[in-house]
Amino acid sequence: MKIGVLALQGAFREHEEVLASLGIPAVEVRQPEDLHGCGGLILPGGETTTQRKLAHSYGLWDPLARLGRQGIPILATCAGLILLAKCIDGEPGSSLELLDVDVRRNAYGRQVFSFETPLAVPRFAVASGPPDPFRAIFIRAPRIVRIGQDVSVLASHEGEPVAVEQGNILGLSFHPELTQDNRFHAYFLEAVRRHKTTQVGQMQAAVGDYASRK
Amino acid sequence: MGEERGTWEAKKGLAQMLKGGVIMDVTTPEQAKIAEDAGACAVMALERVPADIRAEGGVARMADPEVIVRIQETVTIPVMAKARIGHFVEAQVLEALEVDYIDESEVLTPADEKNHIDKHNFKVPFVCGCRNLGEALRRISEGAAMIRTKGEAGSGDIVEAVRHMRKVQGQLRWVKSLRPDELYAAAKELQAPVQLVIEVARTGGFPVVNFAAGGVATPADAALMMQLGADGVFVGSGIFKSENPAARAKAVVEATTHFNDPARIARVSRGLGVAMRGSQVSDIPDSERLAVRGW
Numbered sequence: 385m386k387i388g389v390l391a392l393q394g395a396f397r398e399h400e401e402v403l404a405s406l407g408i409p410a411v412e413v414r415q416p417e418d419l420h421g422c423g424g425l426i427l428p429g430g431e432t433t434t435q436r437k438l439a440h441s442y443g444l445w446d447p448l449a450r451l452g453r454q455g456i457p458i459l460a461t462c463a464g465l466i467l468l469a470k471c472i473d474g475e476p477g478s479s480l481e482l483l484d485v486d487v488r489r490n491a492y493g494r495q496v497f498s499f500e501t502p503l504a505v506p507r508f509a510v511a512s513g514p515p516d517p518f519r520a521i522f523i524r525a526p527r528i529v530r531i532g533q534d535v536s537v538l539a540s541h542e543g544e545p546v547a548v549e550q551g552n553i554l555g556l557s558f559h560p561e562l563t564q565d566n567r568f569h570a571y572f573l574e575a576v577r578r579h580k581t582t583q584v585g586q587m588q589a590a591v592g593d594y595a596s597r598k
Numbered sequence: 599m600g601e602e603r604g605t606w607e608a609k610k611g612l613a614q615m616l617k618g619g620v621i622m623d624v625t626t627p628e629q630a631k632i633a634e635d636a637g638a639c640a641v642m643a644l645e646r647v648p649a650d651i652r653a654e655g656g657v658a659r660m661a662d663p664e665v666i667v668r669i670q671e672t673v674t675i676p677v678m679a680k681a682r683i684g685h686f687v688e689a690q691v692l693e694a695l696e697v698d699y700i701d702e703s704e705v706l707t708p709a710d711e712k713n714h715i716d717k718h719n720f721k722v723p724f725v726c727g728c729r730n731l732g733e734a735l736r737r738i739s740e741g742a743a744m745i746r747t748k749g750e751a752g753s754g755d756i757v758e759a760v761r762h763m764r765k766v767q768g769q770l771r772w773v774k775s776l777r778p779d780e781l782y783a784a785a786k787e788l789q790a791p792v793q794l795v796i797e798v799a800r801t802g803g804f805p806v807v808n809f810a811a812g813g814v815a816t817p818a819d820a821a822l823m824m825q826l827g828a829d830g831v832f833v834g835s836g837i838f839k840s841e842n843p844a845a846r847a848k849a850v851v852e853a854t855t856h857f858n859d860p861a862r863i864a865r866v867s868r869g870l871g872v873a874m875r876g877s878q879v880s881d882i883p884d885s886e887r888l889a890v891r892g893w
Binding site: 391394396397414429441462489521524 | 602604605608609615616617618639675676721722723851855
């Protein structure tokens with residue numbers, strides 16, 4: 385199982401390091417061929433405007449959209465979340481539209497307003513009790529201003545969602561790759577494993593179906 | 599739960615988001631737009647590009663706040679701006695303008711011949727230039743959250759950028775090879791704080807993001823710096839002193855992303871028109887070299 389990390393620009397190496405610490409191989413995705421055989425995708429933080437332009441001009445936009453619609457598990461952080469949203473700054477049509485949320489870019493302010501804060505993430509509860517808070521780093525972060533009914537909220541900051549999930553897609557407005565805490569990555573990898581098992585199951589069912597008809 | 603602004607991780611983190619990208623010097627909102635459209639990951643607002651500072655002489659200062667604000671209004675990518683070495687009030691003004699990063703830069707005329715800005719006092723992060731590992735670690739100890747090798751700004755000659763990047767990388771390898779009891783003498787030799795030298799030896803890498811700067815004029819120059827280990831590239835005069843800035847800017851971005859793909863670099867380098875003319879660094883007298891500024 386290898387994970388593709390979009391490596392056009394931004395903090396892709398940090399994601400690869402987290403994956404390596406979890407024993408998972410990563411492949412840097414710079415052109416469409418790099419996507420072959422990836423069991424999941426990470427869209428890292430960086431500059432949305434830059435990443436979007438480069439994804440278009442290097443022919444990656446449509447393959448990414450297609451894989452997303454086919455249900456490949458995706459972990460998207462900050463700029464990655466913006467690329468997946470339905471609507472950016474009130475305007476549809478400039479994103480991959482794989483996650484039913486609307487976002488506003490840099491909505492917490494410019495860099496001087498970038499911040500760290502502990503987040504409660506109930507999903508990370510352990511047998512011994514409530515989970516430790518997740519120290520989240522927000523850098524020129526986007527705000528999630530609307531979520532669709534199929535989207536569930538994993539964590540909020542001051543009443544607004546900052547970590548959301550829809551099917552196999554996990555969208556975060558902060559940067560788990562900049563901390564030593566790999567719980568969000570581990571959570572994403574569980575989805576990747578589940579997805580792979582389902583795919584194998586479907587394939588076996590299809591083969592069985594074919595055999596029984598024979 | 600409490601928010602904490604301007605933390606070290608948040609300052610250093612923005613530089614991490616810029617990695618693999620190209621930061622372009624711009625002097626007007628129009629140039630900023632060209633840079634953003636070409637795929638720059640940030641722009642650096644300044645009064646004059648280094649090649650003009652070199653040609654015209656005079657005192658080079660922080661850019662006009664009016665221009666900085668108009669650039670901020672024009673683009674959505676981060677806007678950086680330069681302050682003179684040691685000029686902490688220019689830095690305060692830039693922080694008040696909410697620029698995203700301040701470059702305490704040797705390209706401008708230094709305001710203090712001994713002290714750099716105490717960068718820990720700011721919520722806005724700083725990038726500083728270096729020629730070697732010791733200089734980089736001194737700047738980091740003063741609070742710089744990003745480093746760039748200096749090269750020779752405005753020359754269009756890549757030789758100094760290469761020299762400085764090789765020097766930094768070589769010294770990193772050297773520090774990593776040392777025994778723990780040798781790090782104290784190494785710190786003395788590097789003229790760097792021993793705690794940072796120990797950290798470099800322990801982690802085996804640079805504590806912050808390190809871009810290359812000073813002399814990048816072609817897509818191949820940018821890819822060269824990336825292959826030598828830069829995290830990204832600053833391009834100053836190289837774009838807007840060339841014949842076709844928009845095309846060259848786009849090509850430099852593509853060569854930086856795909857720095858290990860010579861066929862692609864060949865393709866994007868075709869038909870870009872004339873590069874900036876530049877001046878060979880060996881022909882620039884010592885008194886006019888910008889890289890020697892900073893202490």
